[in-house]
Structure formats: C-alpha cells, structure tokens
Amino acid sequence: MMSDTRQILALNRFDNARMDGLDDGLRARLARREATFGAASVLFYERPLELVRGHGAYLYDAAANQYLDMYNNVPSVGHCHPHVVSAIAAQAARLNIHTRYLTRPVEEYAVRLLGHFPAPLTNLAMTCTGSESNDLALRIATAVTGRRGFIVTRAAYHGNTAAVAAISPSSFSGTAVPPHVRLIAAPQADGDVAGRFTAGLRAAIAGLEEAGIGFAALVVDSIFSSDGIFADPAGFLAPALEAVREAGGLFIADEVQPGFGRTGGGLWGFARHGIIPDIVTMGKPMGNGFPMGGVVTRPEFLARFCEETGYFNTFGGNPVAAAAGDAVLDVIEEEGLIANAASTGGLLKQGLEALRAEFPAIGGIRGAGLFIGLDFISRDSGAPDPRMASHVINALKDKFILIGAAGLYGHTLKIRPPLCFAPAHAARFLESLREVLRAS
Amino acid sequence: MMSDTRQILALNRFDNARMDGLDDGLRARLARREATFGAASVLFYERPLELVRGHGAYLYDAAANQYLDMYNNVPSVGHCHPHVVSAIAAQAARLNIHTRYLTRPVEEYAVRLLGHFPAPLTNLAMTCTGSESNDLALRIATAVTGRRGFIVTRAAYHGNTAAVAAISPSSFSGTAVPPHVRLIAAPQADGDVAGRFTAGLRAAIAGLEEAGIGFAALVVDSIFSSDGIFADPAGFLAPALEAVREAGGLFIADEVQPGFGRTGGGLWGFARHGIIPDIVTMGKPMGNGFPMGGVVTRPEFLARFCEETGYFNTFGGNPVAAAAGDAVLDVIEEEGLIANAASTGGLLKQGLEALRAEFPAIGGIRGAGLFIGLDFISRDSGAPDPRMASHVINALKDKFILIGAAGLYGHTLKIRPPLCFAPAHAARFLESLREVLRAS
Structure with a gap:
C-alpha cells in the first residue's frame, strides 16, 4: 500500500x-x-x-x-527577510568556522536560545538540519535508557537519515514497520483526546516491553503536522508525558515544524500542552532557510551520550548559522x-x-x-x-x-x-x- | 580502549x-x-x-x-572568499527555497558539478552535510544490493548520524564494532600496498558473507584522512574496486575530505586511482563553509533506492547552497x-x-x-x-x-x-x- x-x-x-x-x-x-x-x-x-x-x-x-x-x-x-539576509552576509564575510574554537556569535546565540527553554533543558547541540537533530535525539535516548524502541504516530515524518526514516511512517512505501518502531494513532479531533492517545501509547509501550526491545522514547511533532494537524485541547500531551515517565522512557518533542512561534502561543508547540519534554529538536525555520538545526536537552542526558561517543558536527554551530538564527529571533520579537x-x-x-x-x-x-x-x-x-x-x-x-x-x-x-x-x-x-x- | x-x-x-x-x-x-x-x-x-x-x-x-x-x-x-560571500549574499536576498519547485541556480549547478564526473555517474542528490551524504549512500547501497554489511578502514571517520557513526571506528569509544561492520587495515605506506589492502578487503567480504550478513559496500575516504593520509602509489584502489565488483557490492568513495581539488590531481581523490566508484559522497569544502553536501551515483541505483522510499532534503539543493557551490567551482578554476x-x-x-x-x-x-x-x-x-x-x-x-x-x-x-x-x-x-x- x-x-x-x-x-x-x-x-x-x-x-x-x-x-x-x-x-x-x-x-x-x-x-x-x-x-x-x-x-x-x-x-x-x-x-x-x-x-x-x-x-x-x-x-x-x-x-x-x-x-x-x-x-x-x-x-x-518572511522570504529573504532583509535583517536575516544582512546578518548572514555580514558574518559570512567575517568568519565561518567550526565549534572547536571559541566564537562569540555561537556562544551568545546559544545563551539567547536556551533562555527560551524551561529548566532543566539547559544544553544545546547544534546541527544542520531537523533530520540531524532527530537522529541525534534518537541516539541520546538510546544511550540514556539503554533501550531501542521508539513510538511515533501513524503518519509521522521526522526526517531522512537511515535512523530517522525508520521512525517516519509517512515515508514508508510497502516496506514493513521496523521491529523497534511502534505506530500509534494520531490524536483524535474530539472526544477524550488525551485518554485515547495515552491509551494507544501505553499499549505500544507494553508491546515493546513484551517483545524484549524495551521503550526508549516517544517522538512526537507537537502539533502533529504530517498526521493532519492536531492542536486541541491544549494539554492533551500531559498524560502522555506521564505515561512515558512511568515507563522510564524519554519524551522527544519534534519542534521542527511547530517551533519558533508558529502556534501563536510562545516559541514552542510543547508549551501549549504545559509540558517539559526530555529532548527538543529544531530545524526548518530556525535560520529562515539557512541550513541549521539543534537539539536541546538536560545536561546529564547529553553527558551520558557523550561518554559513549561524543558529538561533533562540522557545520553545526558555525557563526554564520548563529547570526542567521539570532536575526530570526530578532525579527520574531521586533515584528511581534x-x-x-x-x-x-x-x-x-x-x-x-x-x-x-x-x-x-x-x-x-x-x-x-x-x-x-x-x-x-x-x-x-x-x-x-x-x-x-x-x-x-x-x-x-x-x-x-x-x-x-x-x-x-x-x-x-x-x-x-x-x-x-x-x-x-x-x-x-x-x-x-x-x-x-x-x-x- | x-x-x-x-x-x-x-x-x-x-x-x-x-x-x-x-x-x-x-x-x-x-x-x-x-x-x-x-x-x-x-x-x-x-x-x-x-x-x-x-x-x-x-x-x-x-x-x-x-x-x-x-x-x-x-x-x-580561503576563509571568507569575497566571491563566495557575495554569491551567498546575493542569492539569499533573492530566493531561498526547496527543490519541489524549479529553480535555475540549483539546476545549473547540478549540470556543472555532474560535468566533473565520469559516466555513468550522472545523478546528483543534494544534502546539507557530509554525514547526510554518507547516510544516504549507505541506504542506497543497502537498497541496491539487498545486503547490510559495510567495510571501512580501522581509523575511518565518515560522519555523525546513527548509521554513519556505526561505520566510523574513530568515534568508537569502548563500544563494540557493530556486527554488520568490518574493519580492515588502512593501506600500508610501502611495499605491495594494493595487494595487502585488497587481501584485507577480500577477507572482510568473506567474513560478512559467512556471517550471513552479506556485503553491501566498501566505504573509503579516497585519501584515508583519518587513518593518517595514504595516497601512494596512485592506482592502489583499482584492485579493491575489482574485488568489490566480484562480490556484487558497491564502492563508495567518500570525497568529503579529499574532494574539490585538494589532492592536486583533479577535483576528486578517486581520480588518482583511475577508478570510477559506484557512489561518491561530498561535503565539507563544497560550499566553502555554507552547509551543503551531495551524493553522485548511477541513475539506476538512485531509482532502485527511490522505489522504496524516495529522498527529500528540505535544505538540500536550496539556491543559496547552489550559489555558494557554484562560486567555489569558479574560484577553483579562476585561481588555478x-x-x-x-x-x-x-x-x-x-x-x-x-x-x-x-x-x-x-x-x-x-x-x-x-x-x-x-x-x-x-x-x-x-x-x-x-x-x-x-x-x-x-x-x-x-x-x-x-x-x-x-x-x-x-x-x-x-x-x-x-x-x-x-x-x-x-x-x-x-x-x-x-x-x-x-x-x-
């Protein structure tokens, strides 16, 4: 099919x-x-x-x-916003280098961006795309939980790397759902939205545990873009977070689409639900078209992951991306x-x-x-x-x-x-x- | 260790x-x-x-x-090369969009870049990083061969996604080599370089086949950057390509480091060896710091892969990246x-x-x-x-x-x-x- x-x-x-x-x-x-x-x-x-x-x-x-x-x-x-374009042009003419040297634009952008996240989400890893952000989030979740199972909604799209394509059923074509991935129904449009969504989640967690795979994380686009856009009632993700915590898994909020103000109630879609995820991933609008993404998480989670492998992204966190990202935040604020x-x-x-x-x-x-x-x-x-x-x-x-x-x-x-x-x-x-x- | x-x-x-x-x-x-x-x-x-x-x-x-x-x-x-900077600034002010619309800069860049590859390498997929390029190359190789085993050199580094980190032993830290990955010794500095390298490769192919995993591809940085830089004698990779072909696998040339003129003998490191790989991956220098990468391969391989899943990269192939890449090729030519x-x-x-x-x-x-x-x-x-x-x-x-x-x-x-x-x-x-x- x-x-x-x-x-x-x-x-x-x-x-x-x-x-x-x-x-x-x-x-x-x-x-x-x-x-x-x-x-x-x-x-x-x-x-x-x-x-x-x-x-x-x-x-x-x-x-x-x-x-x-x-x-x-x-x-x-806005297309080709002059403030963002001139920030990119100025920084590209000055310095474009990786994060193994100190550079002020990247560090100041990190402080500013993290200022928009609730504690304990205080660490940022910069990437180049939403796909790289979600790929890193999966690796962090596996390192932190020691488990491999991921749960996503039925028509979810989270990106294009091998690992992320495996949790993106909207890209599947005839191929079987991988054994470590469980699909749950997207939220319903009405009725007991939270109850039905959480029940589906709990059943999927139980399925992963019974199969001996274990539950690493729930990954959700916090406005369910590919599933057809489900935003209400605000708060319906809170019981899902509880179910995730009870099972010792992580909650990954994919803000690649809802993030940076789109939902009209703050910068992040998860805020609408009054929850604090374990990992937040960003991409698309972050640099208004300049290729950049990011992962925000708890310091102890990033530290646990780095014990195994570390993370370095050549272009991630270059000062031109930081200048673009900073200009985007400027425009969001200045233009309301x-x-x-x-x-x-x-x-x-x-x-x-x-x-x-x-x-x-x-x-x-x-x-x-x-x-x-x-x-x-x-x-x-x-x-x-x-x-x-x-x-x-x-x-x-x-x-x-x-x-x-x-x-x-x-x-x-x-x-x-x-x-x-x-x-x-x-x-x-x-x-x-x-x-x-x-x-x- | x-x-x-x-x-x-x-x-x-x-x-x-x-x-x-x-x-x-x-x-x-x-x-x-x-x-x-x-x-x-x-x-x-x-x-x-x-x-x-x-x-x-x-x-x-x-x-x-x-x-x-x-x-x-x-x-x-060169850092902040004015020709590249002004190309980025001009295109960022004009249009920055994805590849599901026609845009002239991307299509002209693709024609120009592909003009530097030998037949039958005539198709290009644009990505944002070398990691994304190698991740896609692994997926193509798996789709084409129907097998999962990859062979890399002992201190190789190919990138930071989950799939690519698994074939990057230089990032391993105490973690075991995954079963589908086999490490072979980097080329020697002298003696029968081709013979010893190819013997190691043949043994690794046999190992993957005996384990029932099967051999999908050999992935090599064509100048073995992380292994310590091995370039001579020119041509030593030719027998390796033969061994790969005999086993029905693919040869993936990772040009993220050697590519775009660095080896002084044409744009690509593989050219030094007189070979035509099955897949070529690009990244780092492609946009002189603008985040971009690419995968070049045979049309039938890309078509086989796309039957299963397709490939779309939001930022990959945006016209600003194309302008940066085009300017880089200009400078390489104009400045000799x-x-x-x-x-x-x-x-x-x-x-x-x-x-x-x-x-x-x-x-x-x-x-x-x-x-x-x-x-x-x-x-x-x-x-x-x-x-x-x-x-x-x-x-x-x-x-x-x-x-x-x-x-x-x-x-x-x-x-x-x-x-x-x-x-x-x-x-x-x-x-x-x-x-x-x-x-x-």
Missing part, C-alpha cells in the same frame, strides 16, 4: 509521463532536471512552477507572477510575529469556519496560530476526500496561491504561511478558496 | 579541569560554553583560541593576532587552485623531506597536493609518538600556526591548509617547524 505522504505527493506532483500541453522551454527544463536529479526529483503541481524571487509572504515565478505563499514554513519570518500568528491565525480560522457553514465539502478545521488543517470530506459519506484536496491545491495555484496537503489520507489542506502573514492575505485566501469551492 | 580520534582529541583538547593560568575573561567564556554546550563542547588546545575573523589562509584571534591556517579544510578556497595544490603541495613535501634528513623524530611523509601526513616517531624504537605530535601542534600555535593530527595512533601531523596556500606560507611553516623541532 502506498503510504500517505507519498500518496499526497502522487496527487500533487508532476508526472514525467504527462508532458502534453507543456511548452518546449518547460519540457527542456524538466528533461534536464530528470537527467541530473533522476528518480529523486519530485516537483509540485501538474504543471511545475519555476520560482525566481521571494519577498515577505510572496514568491514570484519566471513570468513575474506573484504568488501568496501559504505552504512554506522554512522562510518563517508570535502575536501575529495568534491573531491572524485566529481570523483565518474564523473565516474558514464561516466557509464550512457554506460548503459541506469542508469537514474538520483544527490548528493553532498560523498552522491550520482543514479536512475535505465527501458530501454524502463524510469520508476523507483527498482528490478534493488535490483539486483545491491546483485550483488555488491558478489563483496565485501556493498551498499543500497533509494527513493519513491526504485530505487535509495544510495552511501554513510565513509568520508575517497579514489579515489582508487571509482575506484574499478566504475569498479565493470560496471561489474555488463554488466552482467545484 | 580509547580509540584514536578521541585519543588525538584528548591530546589536543582543552581540559575543563585545568583552568589554572587562564585569565578571568577566558574562564568566564569557558564556563558559559560548558553551561550551554555541556559535555558535547570540545575545544582545541590547552589554552582555547577565540577566533573573530578569517581571510584567505589566515585566521585572527580576539587580540588581532594573525594565525596561518594549516588545519581547516572547509574554507577550502588545483594546480596550486599540486605545486605548493609539492614544495611543502620537498621541504618536509629535507627536514626529515635533519630530524630523526620525523618518520613517514605521505600525501598528495595540499593534504600531507607526517609521522612522528621515537628516535630509538621508531614507534609512533603521539605526544610529539601534540607538542608540535601546541608549539606551532605559539608561533601562530594552526595545525592538527590524525592516524590510528595520533602521531601523524595532518597538514591540510586552504587551497590558496602559497609558497611563502609553506616557507614560513617549514621554518617554524624546524624551530620547534630544534627546541624539542
């Missing part, structure tokens, strides 16, 4: 076999792309989009068309982006609720801040309707709005614009979505 | 327990570093060095002292850095040979281009002398020259300056090394 993320991509990816109707220039570009990137080349849209420029919440194609970006969460404070995520995200959600009253194709609407999932369902059966999601994505592109999908069935519109998204952008999106749904 | 790289680091790292003699300012900096980076903080030198600026082959400390850099191979075309690596590396080696005639502490001298290993040995027994290497490293720092060590015993001075290293720099280094050895 083709799994979800691949299914979603299949619904919203360019198919090399369907070149009809594309002009010669684009066909030549696509042929070159195929010849160089081969089977790993995946492009969005039935007719792939060439981008040449980005600014704020906008992206521009080769014909100078302006697109409103509601998909890309890496350029989180967390408050904006809450208020503009709130407007957006209200507008979507109003559309739901109008269109029976809209099912659940969930989210926090500027991270909202909207389910498309069959008018008759209420069943997930991934083809409608795919249709809406392509139709919105024709209206110069970029957006994507998520969820176990690929029927969830993933609404995830840069955090500089303004009320006027929200109004434009809502109007365009209304037009698309009216014409459907 | 503490393994080599850790032993080398232990010899040349700051020890937190030894704060005596350090001024208050530095002590405060070190305490802050310990409080934030914890057990993963490793600093070079008995008295750690704070760096504030880099330019060409020079680094500058906080007191404006100028150091000649003979250690750092990431800023390979490969020819310089050959000629200045040749001068350096001649000068070191002359020193060997003067100082019995100098044993073997090996290398290619601007990557040279020099062994320190006991005058009496000829045994490896890692303490002498450590002494020389710290004494050269007092003469404002930065350098490091390598090898199974940590007794090999690793001479690896930026490729813009000039004859005058070589003369200064040789004179300083002579003074240090005279005073020893």
